[in-house]
Amino acid sequence: MPPKKVVEEKKVLLGRPGNNLKSGIVGLANVGKSTFFQAITRSPLGNPANYPFATIDPEEARVIVPSDKLEKLVEIYKPKSIVPAHITLYDIAGLTKGASAGEGLGNAFLSHIRAVDAIYQVVRCFDDAEIIHIEGDVNPVRDLEIISNELRLKDIEFAEKHLESVLKLTKKGGQSLEVKQKKEEAVLVERIIQLLKDGNRVANQNWTPKEVEVINSMLLLTAKPSIYLINLSERDYVRKKNKHLASIKEWVDKYSPGDVIIPFSVSLEEKLSHLETDEERAEEEEKIGAKSQLPKIILTMREKLNLQSFFTAGEDECRAWTVRKGTKAPQCAGVIHGDLEKTFIQALVYKYDDIIEYGDEKAVQAAGKLQIKGKDYVVEPDDICFFKAGAGKNN
Numbered sequence: 279m280p281p282k283k284v285v286e287e288k289k290v291l292l293g294r295p296g297n298n299l300k301s302g303i304v305g306l307a308n309v310g311k312s313t314f315f316q317a318i319t320r321s322p323l324g325n326p327a328n329y330p331f332a333t334i335d336p337e338e339a340r341v342i343v344p345s346d347k348l349e350k351l352v353e354i355y356k357p358k359s360i361v362p363a364h365i366t367l368y369d370i371a372g373l374t375k376g377a378s379a380g381e382g383l384g385n386a387f388l389s390h391i392r393a394v395d396a397i398y399q400v401v402r403c404f405d406d407a408e409i410i411h412i413e414g415d416v417n418p419v420r421d422l423e424i425i426s427n428e429l430r431l432k433d434i435e436f437a438e439k440h441l442e443s444v445l446k447l448t449k450k451g452g453q454s455l456e457v458k459q460k461k462e463e464a465v466l467v468e469r470i471i472q473l474l475k476d477g478n479r480v481a482n483q484n485w486t487p488k489e490v491e492v493i494n495s496m497l498l499l500t501a502k503p504s505i506y507l508i509n510l511s512e513r514d515y516v517r518k519k520n521k522h523l524a525s526i527k528e529w530v531d532k533y534s535p536g537d538v539i540i541p542f543s544v545s546l547e548e549k550l551s552h553l554e555t556d557e558e559r560a561e562e563e564e565k566i567g568a569k570s571q572l573p574k575i576i577l578t579m580r581e582k583l584n585l586q587s588f589f590t591a592g593e594d595e596c597r598a599w600t601v602r603k604g605t606k607a608p609q610c611a612g613v614i615h616g617d618l619e620k621t622f623i624q625a626l627v628y629k630y631d632d633i634i635e636y637g638d639e640k641a642v643q644a645a646g647k648l649q650i651k652g653k654d655y656v657v658e659p660d661d662i663c664f665f666k667a668g669a670g671k672n673n
Contacts, residue, residue: 291490291584292480292481292485292490292493292494292502293395293396293494293501293502293503293583295602297585297600297601297602297613298366298600299365299366299395299396299583299585300366300367300368300393300394300395300396301365301366301367301368301395301396301398301579301583302367302368302369302370302391302393302396302398303315303367303368303369303370303397303398303400304370304373304391304398304399304400304425305372305373305399305400305401305402305421305425306372306373306424306425307372307373308402309372309400309401309421309509310402310544311369311370311400312337312369313544313545313548314507314509315337315339315367315369316548316551317544317547317548317550317551317572318341318367318547318572318575318576319339319341319367320551337368337369338366338367338368339366339367340364340365340366340367341365341367341576342362342363342364343362343365343576343577343587343598343600344573344576344577345362345363345587345598347589347630347660348360348362348587348589348598350634351589351591351596351630351633351662352596354591354633354634354637354638355591355592355593355596356593357591357592357593357594357595357596358593358594358595359594359595359596359597360596360597361595361596361597361598362597362598363587363598363599363600364600365576365579365580368390368393368394370390370391370394371390373424373425373428375424375428388428388429388432388499391429391499391502392497392499394502395502395583396503396504396505396579396582396583397503397504398504398505398507398575398579399422399425399505399506399507400509401418401421401422401506401507401508402416402418402421402509403416403418403508403509403510403511403514403520403522403526403541404416404509404510404511404514405511418508418522418525418526419522419525419526419529422506422529422530422533423529426477426479426500426533426534429479429499429500430474430477430479430500432499433474433480433498433500433501434471434474434475436496436497436498436499437467437470437471437474437496437498438471440467441464441467441468441471444463444464444467445464447460448460448461448464463492466489466492467492467496470493470496470498474500477533478533479500479501479504479534480493480498480500480501481500481501481502481503481504481534481537482534482536482537503537503583504534504537505537505538505540505575505578505579505582506526506530506534506537506538506539506540507540507542507575508520508523508526508539508540508541508542509542509543509544510541510542510543511543511545512543512545512546512549512566514543515541515542515543515546515568516543516546516566516567516568518541520541523541527539538578540571540574540575540578541571542571542572543568546566546568546570547571547572549562550562550563550570584602584603584604585600585602585603586600586601586602586658586659586660587599587600587601587659587660588601588610588657588658588659588660588661588662588663589630589660589661589662589663590614590662590664591633599613600613601613601657604656605656605657606653606654606655606656607622607624607625607651607652607653607654607655607656607657607663607665608622608653610625610657610663610665611663611665611667614665617667618665618667620667621667621668622665622667623666623667623668624650624651624652624665624666625651625652625655625657625663625665625666626648626649626650626651626663626664626665626666627649627650627655627657627661627662627663628642628647628648628649628661628662628663628664629647629649629660629662630660630661630662632645632647633662
């Protein structure tokens with residue numbers, strides 16, 4: 279008999295299963311967060327300044343998701359309107375040691391992190407006598423530990439309060455299903471508290487679907503996926519060398535395993551963001567000998583949040599729509615308009631590669647490549663979809 283096929287279990291992702299997810303920029307004061315925010319959003323929002331807590335209330339902006347594929351579709355369809363996908367980004371005030379106990383902007387800062395779905399953690403790796411460091415000197419591993427400890431300490435506080443409320447319900451006694459579930463929840467929360475006390479992040483563990491439901495309800499700071507942005511001097515970024523990089527990787531591998539490290543240079547990104555056209559930016563990159571990391575930073579966050587795009591395309595508009603990976607056709611239709619999900623009949627699906635190969639929809643149909651899909655179809659990245667629905671609601 280042939281050996282049984284081993285089905286690899288997919289890791290259950292933490293976080294709310296929405297399409298309009300938010301990312302926050304986190305770090306100590308004066309590490310380049312607000313300047314990075316201005317560069318990635320190409321806006322004057324944020325308040326870069328050479329003193330701690332220049333940013334108090336978080337700034338919000340939408341960032342365009344770069345897509346070569348959308349650009350190719352625009353070349354083919356020549357639409358009147360182009361709507362790219364976006365991510366929503368928050369510039370959050372600088373953290374300080376003791377924030378979990380209310381130091382600096384303390385609780386306000388931590389509540390702002392609680393409101394986002396994922397974190398860009400900016401770490402400073404350059405010396406500059408004119409830009410003060412809140413801890414006195416540049417030591418990125420120490421800075422990583424400060425942020426990690428503050429988030430963990432606050433999560434321990436959140437988890438202990440949650441445990442208190444759960445234990446109150448278990449004391450009702452009896453053998454009801456609710457009491458049984460709360461006893462199981464108490465065991466899980468106790469395990470989470472110990473895990474945090476041992477120096478671990480909740481996001482870097484494997485959890486069952488039932489456990490994920492509980493953890494999501496707790497809104498823990500360390501349950502949010504993180505991307506570590508290592509802010510280098512322009513010189514170090516161009517030459518791809520910095521004395522701190524090895525120790526940063528060692529720390530992330532130990533305390534945040536599986537999370538992504540992206541070295542970049544805020545000063546270079548700021549310079550490129552002031553250029554008006556893509557051609558000017560490409561010329562400057564050629565002259566400097568290094569490319570912007572902003573596209574990678576944006577696309578990596580989308581990957582972390584398990585998001586993808588599908589397209590609608592025509593003479594009026596080419597648009598990229600954002601959905602969670604694994605979303606079925608009716609729910610994708612619902613992203614366009616709620617009525618389309620309720621009255622969904624079928625999806626006409628053109629594969630992006632087929633449109634590029636054959637040149638237009640009619641040629642794809644003539645080649646027998648048009649796919650007609652029903653309610654169980656899981657929309658794949660870069661599908662071009664036309665949804666048919668009842669009551670004349672077609673899109």
